[in-house]
Amino acid sequence: MSSFREFLQFLKSTDFSKAVLVGLTVSTPILLGLYFDQLEVGLAICFGALWSAPSNASGSFRHKRIAILSATVLVVVISFIGGYLDLSAYILIPILGVLSFSLAYISVFGFRATLVSFSGLLALILSFAHDPLLLNTYEYALFVGVGSLWYFLAVVAWHYLNPKGEIEEIFTETYLLTSKFLKVRGQLVEPDSDRKKLLSELNKLQEQLIEKHEILREMLVLNRKKSSHSVYRGKKLLVLAQLVEMLETAISNPVNYSRMDMVFNKHAHYKEGFQELIYKISEQLEKIAYSARSKKGLSFHIKLQPYLDKISADINELKSAPKKENLSPYLMFQNLYEYQEKQVELLNKINWILNEAKTEELRFIDEDYVRKFIAAQDYHPRNLISNFNLKSSSFRHALRLAVTAMVGYGIGTIFDFQKPYWILLTIIIILRPSYGLTKTRSKDRIIGTLIGATIAFVIVSLFQNIYVFAALGLVSLVMAFSMLQRNYKTAATFVTLSVIFIYGIMLPDIMEVIQFRILDTVLGAVLSFAATLVLWPSWSFLNINTNLRSCLVANRNFLDEIAAFYNQKEKEPTTLRISRKKAFHETSNLSVAFQEMVQEPKSKQKKVNEVYELVTLSHAFLSSLASLSSYIQNHCTTEASDGFKSAVAHIEENLRRAIDVLAHVETKDDFSLKHQKQSFESNRSKFNTITWDFENAVKVGEERNLQEAHLILGQLRWLFSLSGKILNLALKIETEISNKS
Structure with a gap:
């Protein structure tokens, strides 16, 4: 029953409905093209719809519309340029590198920009499959644009038919x-x-x-x-x-x-x-x-x-x-x-x-209030300039992708591969900014391709009917898109099936298609994996300091807001809640960065045990801060004592010094941890005036104040202990990374 319920949920899911939408918008122009004997036109419209589909990511419908329309403009321009790339390899390969870099570099503007960038890369790679003798370049680009707009209209129509579907699913x-x-x-x-x-x-x-x-x-x-x-x-x-x-x-x-x-x-x-x-x-x-x-x-x-x-x-x-x-x-x-x-x-x-x-x-809830909790993406052109250096992970990835694409196409041309652009297609799909994700995708892509090719071989051996191939190709395409975010290996299997069956409709020797599909995929995956190792690799240990520092800054700001609210109970808690959200977000980012680090080669995992401990301490520190924040917001508390203020100052000093260490800033050495601990403990009696025992507290009905004293004193001591450990670990991590980076 559980599996059946999950299957029903999958059929109702946004992933599946998006995949069906892609299947309909892709197959309809092809069927119409066949009916009116205009297959080239149908294929161009089909490609336009297919290339715009990645921009349809979960989120604001307004952002979706902008992303799909941006992708439409980009794929039309790239398709037009790509139509004139019938040049000698010596000229074509450098141009391919420049275009690949430019398109990949768009990702500096964030997640949705990365999806638009991917649409542009798809249009560039598959422009090599266009035959200008059948359809003029400007006509091809125009019909690609029609296909993108056709997909855009389908997305808009589906949204108004089912405006609540995606919200309900999430x-x-x-x-x-x-x-x-x-x-x-x-x-x-x-x-x-x-x-x-x-x-x-x-x-x-x-x-x-x-x-x-x-x-x-x-x-x-x-x-x-x-x-x-x-x-x-x-x-x-x-x-x-x-x-x-x-x-x-x-x-x-x-x-x-x-x-x-x-x-x-x-x-x-x-x-x-x-x-x-x-x-x-x-x-x-x-x-x-x-x-x-x-x-x-x-x-x-x-x-x-x-x-x-x-x-x-x-x-x-x-x-x-x-x-x-x-x-x-x-x-x-x-x-x-x-x-x-x-x-x-x-x-x-x-x-x-x-x-x-x-x-x-x-x-x-007031809309303007909630907007304060939504981080706006910065699309200012200055991001292109500020990231144009090897310190930027986006720049390195774009450069790595461009070089790998040139090498892949060069190998395909030199050794006269049947469809060298298939190598490029594998590269742009597999090659990711992080080593771990590229490694996983390379493995899953190869395994999925082999499974898909085997299944296709069996089916082709049993059936030789283009209508069967067409039906299986469409079903495989829908399943591929529906599984992309759930299971990439399964998605790769269905992608292989859809490509083989679609080519099986147009080409007589489908067995040859299967062979080249495997060869091109394996070569593209190997090149992608090798590129992450040797071409300007972005090892996580080089950037972990930035993540650590951002996390500590967010936690320190959260502590500042807690102290301010404790001192002024009448203060509006909006800034406290925003700082809390920021602290959660940065702690989450730190965990993600660490997970990427542990997926990398052992030789690149600098001080991994210390970083893991620091990630754990950061979660514990945030939990303790959240506990303080929750208590003072939801309970009537006594006035903040001088001891409380002194304790907060000691904790903030530890965090400040840890941040300075990670930022390579000189700190005062005379403020030792031992001196801090002595000072902290000397103020213990000042932290709260509630000092009576349990029995007396119950007798006078003041157990709530005793609970407050116990919780706040306990959290302050815990926060101080954690902040001292964080500082010591920051010193160890910084020393190791500075020596070996």
Whole structure:
């Protein structure tokens, strides 16, 4: 049932609907071309539609339109230029290098620009397949433009026919990822679990969720206009706010697992209650994911409130026996209870918004407020100039791609390959800026091509019918596009099948097509992989300092905002929340950079253990900051003491020095960690005036203040310890990388 449900979700997915759209817009002009005996015209229109398709990425519909139209202009211009490249190899190859570099270099403007760049590269490579004797170059370029506009109109029409489809799908994915994130946190409670593995998985899920949140913000806010769907989008924005809060609430409740194991060892029955509730929350999120499009309401309060009541009753048992040894368990359990109570509250609110809330009962989020959380892409031409050097990864990638394309086409020409542009096609698809992704794609591409060629060989041996080939070619093309983002190896298999069957319609010797397809793909993959090793490689250890520094700066700014808000409770928390989002984003970027680093050759993994530890410390530091931020925003707290301000100053000093070290800036050596620690501990008594014991606190009803003192003092000490470790690791990493880079 689970597999069948996943299959149904796949058929409903945006990936599949986009692939069907590509199949229709590509096949229709070919069929019309055959019917009217104008196959060359049909192929040109087909190519235009095919080359514009990569620009149709998830996100704001406005951005999609701009990207597809930009790709349209680019492919028309490149197709026109490509039509006049029937030159000798000595002239053609350098021109190919310049054009490839120029098109690849567009990627300096970000993700969507990279997709437009890819469309241009496709148009350049496949212009070699055009025969000007059948269709004049200007006519070919014109019909390519018609094909791109045809695809654009199909995308617009589909959007207005199904305006909610992509939003709903990404929400479904976000529900499921959030559910899995909470479930992994529940598994971490088990003392015999593989916590290193689970924490690594948790970090990856966090990165994916942050990405989904970014896409949904863009789709809901930048598309939000005065239309019939404004109420729908307003509701979805409210749901997104709850999902973001669920993630950040989870992250803001870090757990000291060794201490937790000791406490649960003495109070074993508590563990079951907390773990069972978090699994139930996870289960309900999964149910929302699969029923979000239905009108059926789901009642979560009835199911989850008894679990909260049971936990609360157990905690009250400790409160009724206020012994000294019960203080630590009580405070830990009380914090865990409040965390899960908050998650249930957010879950109930999601259910209310989706199923019960009336429009007049909702307080929609102000659009201008949400726009502050959306990072705008800088498209200023100065980016072209500032990145025009070997320090820029975009410049290096463009240069690497251009040289590899020249070498590939040169080999194909010298050894008289049947279709040397197939080598180029493999290169532009496989060659990525990072070593790890290029290596994976090269392997998957070769394996997928071999599998696809084998399947095609069997089918061709059994059938010799062009209508069968046409049907299989179309189905393979749709499956290839639908699997590109899910499983590249499978996508490569279907790409090979579609190419072989399409050529099988036009060429009599399909077996020869299969042979050359394998040879060209293997050669292109080998050249791509070799290029990442020898042509201006962008090893992650060379850029890891930048990622580390950005992460530390974001965390320091977040700490500044927390301190400012603690000192001025009446302050608007917008800047605090924006700094929190920035800190999450930069920590996620650091994790991605580290994952790229560990995929590279062992010889290029400089101080990988120290970097891993620093990534782990950064996540822990952010969790602790988020915990402080969440507590002071959601509780009535006492005034910030001089000890609090002093502790924050010490922590910020450690971060500042670590940032300076990574930026190669001289720092004052007399401010030693030992001196800091002594100063920090001497101010411990000033951190909070609440110093009475558990029993007295319960008697006078001030256990809330005791909880505040315990949490804030504990987080400050933890943050100081983490910041000192971060500084020491920054010194080690910088020394190693400076010596070997």
